[in-house]
Amino acid sequence: MTVTVKTASEEVHSAEVPLDHDFHNAWGAIYSNSAFIKDDRARQVWEEYTVNPMRVEQQYHLLLNEYTDRFRSFFQGYWPNTFHAHVSDVLNPTTIASLILHAASTCPLVVEDPALSPLLKDDPQPEKLQQFVWNLLGWNETHIKTPKLAIVDGIYGSGYGPLAHSSDEWEYRILGSGLESFYISRNDFMTEEKLLKKLIEAKQSGCVAVVCDLVNASDGSIFPPEYFRLLRVCCDKVRMCLLVDEAMTAIRCGAPLVSKRPEYFEDGSNQPDMIAFGKGMGVSGVAINYKGLMMRHMAYQKEEQIRLSISFWRAMVTRPIGIPVLIGALGTLNVAVAENWPARSEQIGKAFREFITRHTKNDDTLEGEICRGLGAFIAIPREMNRRFNVMAAFRRQGSWARWIPKLNMAAAVDSEAIERYLIGFDAKLLRRKMTEEAKHLGTKPLWCCICGFDQTNDDWCRTCFIANCGTESCAKSFSSHKCL
Ligand SMILES: [Zn+2]
Ligand SMILES: [Zn+2]
Structure with missing residues (x-):
């Protein structure tokens, strides 16, 4: 399949990159880099909450019911x-x-x-x-x-x-x-x-x-x-x-x-x-x-019987869920519905697997399984992960790297676009853009690209936009990475 993606040079001034190489995403806790801003309903309630919190407090039960219904239907x-x-x-x-x-x-x-x-x-x-x-x-x-x-x-x-x-x-x-x-x-x-x-x-x-x-x-x-x-x-x-x-x-x-x-x-x-x-x-x-x-x-x-039971359980605590969390959770579900993330996750998984298979096709140093997982939860051997210079999530003792990409990236549903932005001719430009932005904000890559730990030191690669956590073994591994 094909997708329309701007070239990286066109993207330099736009807010969203077509594909970022953060496949860690806070251990899979980030579905999208635009969070719920694309959901008008949650955004409006959120904005109102910052101006008139009491007004939103008064709608607490309405919001909780709305969330419950949306959840149950989705x-x-x-x-x-x-x-x-x-x-x-x-x-x-x-x-x-x-x-x-x-x-x-x-x-x-x-x-x-x-x-x-x-x-x-x-x-x-x-x-x-x-x-x-x-x-x-x-x-x-x-x-x-x-x-x-x-x-x-x-x-x-x-x-x-x-x-x-x-x-x-x-x-x-x-x-x-x-x-x-x-x-x-x-x-x-x-x-x-x-x-x-x-x-x-x-x-x-x-x-x-x-x-x-x-x-x-x-x-x-x-x-x-x-x-x-x-x-x-x-x-x-x-x-x-x-x-x-x-x-x-x-x-x-x-x-x-x-x-x-x-x-x-x-x-x-x-x-x-x-x-x-x-x-x-x-x-x-x-x-x-x-x-x-x-x-x-x-x-x-009947629904009333279920609602009655749930209301008793929730009445045992002061507030089952805080308002800001509730608004965020509602917005996330609304966007997941509107953008059909379940179907998209399947396309993303397919595109990434095609990319990985193509990339490793002629590599006879690899043996055994090279790709596991389902949909947009992808696991590849830890050793193989190193060649992509990406941020993945690991378990410390595990031999697999987990790729948990965001679900809203334009290029993630097309294996050729993935290749182009991840390791191909637009990769360097994209990462340079991220480096520039990080310099501007005084930040750095979030995750150690070797172990997935979330404290990185100042020794990070400005070309690949990857970092390490500073432990002896990660620093050593990191120092031998091959730049894009
Ligand atoms: Zn590390
Ligand atoms: Zn590098």
């Missing part, structure tokens, strides 16, 4: 329930357990039953209600007092808390606290019988949900769709909630959610109950699919 049935600052705060077994307990204790089976509903009774009977909920979920005291998450091999986990125990990075592992997760290995997927046995064991040991991701956030490897099918079937049989961590994959992997891609979604009859979201969305949290394989037993049918 993510096709997932309702954002709970908001947090980081995904590490979200993937916490006690938070997930409370959220499930809440969904069950405010479900239509409860609130519409005169014998149970605290709304319909003058003398609420919490013990009776609690017993009903435990029976519905198949939980006992273990799930309440010492809840755990069952994690599928390869999930990214958390920087702290219980999921940090199983991180690939020792720096996170030493911060792990709380009960260790229940581990499900790839081996457990050999047969349905084996996985079922494992999940029964998980549930008995106090697991309240299974957590998996579909694209490995460290190395881009794909969770086989047949494993995902098996997992859904077994979760359904064991009555265990399934949560997909979409923090890295939402919007970026060719569909609003990677779990909505046809190979994972299939006929839609057996779907996850929850997703964790975060990063570029502007806010992190958990969204519930009330038609999920476990949630459906709670009999939510």
Whole structure:
């Protein structure tokens, strides 16, 4: 396909470069370099907030509802329930357990039953209600007092808390606290019988949900769709909630959610109950699919029933989400819809893969896989990454470099334009422009091009616009880079 891109010389005075070589983008937290300024709605509310904050405060619930509706429609049935600052705060077994307990204790089976509903009774009977909920979920005291998450091999986990125990990075592992997760290995997927046995064991040991991701956030490897099918079937049989961590994959992997891609979604009859979201969305949290394989037993049918449940949860905190964050999150979703980022991410992924394949075609020094990931989440071998003089995101111990490009760059959907601006005849001019701008602003490249760390020193290359963090090994590697 072809795209209209200005030549770099024409671009020198325009605000947006056709392609920048920052594929780190704050670990994938930046979808676009124009943020939400292209969304009139969010921009107007934002401007109003800077002039008359009280007026916007008064519209708080309207805005929150608007965001909720936009989210639910864009993510096709997932309702954002709970908001947090980081995904590490979200993937916490006690938070997930409370959220499930809440969904069950405010479900239509409860609130519409005169014998149970605290709304319909003058003398609420919490013990009776609690017993009903435990029976519905198949939980006992273990799930309440010492809840755990069952994690599928390869999930990214958390920087702290219980999921940090199983991180690939020792720096996170030493911060792990709380009960260790229940581990499900790839081996457990050999047969349905084996996985079922494992999940029964998980549930008995106090697991309240299974957590998996579909694209490995460290190395881009794909969770086989047949494993995902098996997992859904077994979760359904064991009555265990399934949560997909979409923090890295939402919007970026060719569909609003990677779990909505046809190979994972299939006929839609057996779907996850929850997703964790975060990063570029502007806010992190958990969204519930009330038609999920476990949630459906709670009999939510009507929108009002769902809204009622969500309103109870949100009423437990002063403000579920701060106004500036809410405006940003709303604007991001609006732009994602207007510019159809899911489809664009697929085009970007295709163009980058074409470029990488073409570039490495005649290189017999490379062996094994050269490109992983899905859509605009691309992983290439760390060693190979060096030749492009770009900023990528790494895990310290990982052998893969992750390219997480912005979704709004004009040249990113055309493999020849990528080549031209990244390593071809316009690359130098583009980077010189970035260097000039950085000098003007007193800034420098944001990320170490060797390790991805976000503190760079003054020893940076003015030709390639790349930097290093100053550790001995990064400085050494950096000093041997071959300039454009
Ligand atoms: Zn470094
Ligand atoms: Zn250089």
